[in-house]
Amino acid sequence: AQSVTQPDIHITVSEGASLELRCNYSYGATPYLFWYVQSPGQGLQLLLKYFSGDTLVQGIKGFEAEFKRSQSSFNLRKPSVHWSDAAEYFCAVGGAQKLVFGQGTRLTINP
Amino acid sequence: DTAVSQTPKYLVTQMGNDKSIKCEQNLGHDTMYWYKQDSKKFLKIMFSYNNKELIINETVPNRFSPKSPDKAHLNLHINSLELGDSAVYFCATGQDRSYEQYFGPGTRLTVT
Numbered sequence: 001a002q003s004v005t006q007p008d009i010h011i012t013v014s015e016g017a018s019l020e021l022r023c024n025y026s027y028g029a030t031p032y033l034f035w036y037v038q039s040p041g042q043g044l045q046l047l048l049k050y051f052s053g054d055t056l057v058q059g060i061k062g063f064e065a066e067f068k069r070s071q072s073s074f075n076l077r078k079p080s081v082h083w084s085d086a087a088e089y090f091c092a093v094g095g096a097q098k099l100v101f102g103q104g105t106r107l108t109i110n111p
Numbered sequence: 112d113t114a115v116s117q118t119p120k121y122l123v124t125q126m127g128n129d130k131s132i133k134c135e136q137n138l139g140h141d142t143m144y145w146y147k148q149d150s151k152k153f154l155k156i157m158f159s160y161n162n163k164e165l166i167i168n169e170t171v172p173n174r175f176s177p178k179s180p181d182k183a184h185l186n187l188h189i190n191s192l193e194l195g196d197s198a199v200y201f202c203a204t205g206q207d208r209s210y211e212q213y214f215g216p217g218t219r220l221t222v223t
Contacts, residue, residue, distance in 0.1 A: 032210040043115075043201060043214040044154075088152055094210025098144075098167055101154040 002027040002095045006102035014110045015083055021076040021105050023091030032094035033074040035065055038104075039087045047089075050074060061085070083109045114138050115215035117202050123221045124192055132187045132218045134202030142166070143185040144203040144212065145177060154201070160185055192222045 003026045013019055025031055032051055036044040048059025055067040065076045074091060086109045091102040115136045124130050136143065144167075145157040159167040163179045174190045189196060199219050205212040 034211070036214075038152075043216045044203075046211065046213065049211055090154065098156050098159060098169075099210055099212060100156075104152045104154075106152075 002031070002093045002100045004091050004093050004100055004102035006089075006091055006105050008105050009103065010106045010108065012108040012110060013081055016080050019076075019078045019081045019085070019107070021089050021091075021107070023074045023076065023102060024072050025074060025091070025093045026072065027093050027095050029095060031074075033065075033067060034092040034094065034099065035059065035063070035074075035076045036090045036092060036101075037061075037087045038090065044090065047076070081107075081109055083111065085109060115202060115204055115213055117200075117215040117218050119218060120216065121219050121221075123223065125223055126192055126194060128192050129188070129190045130192060130220070131189070132200055132202075132220070134185045134187070134215055136183055136202075136204040136213075136215075138204055138213060139182075140204040140206050140213075141182065142205050143179065144205070145185065145187050146201040146203060146214075148199040148201060148217070150198070158185075158187075189220075192220075194222050196220060197222045 005024045034049045035047040038044050047063050050057050050067045063078050088104045090104050092099045118133045142161045144159045148154045157171045158177045160179045176188045179185045199217045201217045202215040203212040
């Protein structure tokens with residue numbers, strides 16, 4: 001069965017600073033990997049996805065993620081965060097007909 | 112037009128009651144899901160339906176019964192509500208085998 005670990009429960013960065021959110025997965029086959037964002041009181045919005053091909057994927061809102069098979073990682077990055085990026089971020093792996101989510105990382109932005 | 116909608120958005124009820132949450136999608140997707148998000152924000156799949164057929168039932172108590180009247184709707188009925196059922200319930204949809212899912216806005220259920 002697949003699993004996802006997001007090692008950082010809470011991260012605080014200053015507005016304009018760069019961001020990296022970590023995600024490690026465990027899955028026996030080629031993974032389908034996703035990052036979702038959840039703003040307070042809202043549903044989950046898909047940021048980006050990796051199925052195959054180029055290991056650096058671009059998403060919405062200026063986010064990107066890099067798949068590294070050797071490290072079983074799919075870290076999310078953004079070069080310069082905006083106050084509106086404050087939210088909960090979830091990494092997920094697809095397999096066996098379902099998505100399994102990590103515990104989430106709460107992102108706080110300092111002005 | 113909202114792609115995945117849920118009603119109600121908030122639901123406050125007492126222990127022992129029976130309640131339903133409705134989900135509708137206009138994306139034409141084959142598969143619909145119910146997830147439970149607990150107070151620690153942990154998101155876990157409960158059920159999935161593909162073309163009205165139950166595919167996944169993740170050891171959810173049988174007080175929870177999903178019903179899919181057609182491909183565009185997946186409702187969740189909960190009997191004999193317990194305090195531990197308090198959570199946010201999300202409906203999601205996806206195309207078969209893609210794993211890419213689109214989520215509704217959630218229903219916050221509070222059992223008192």
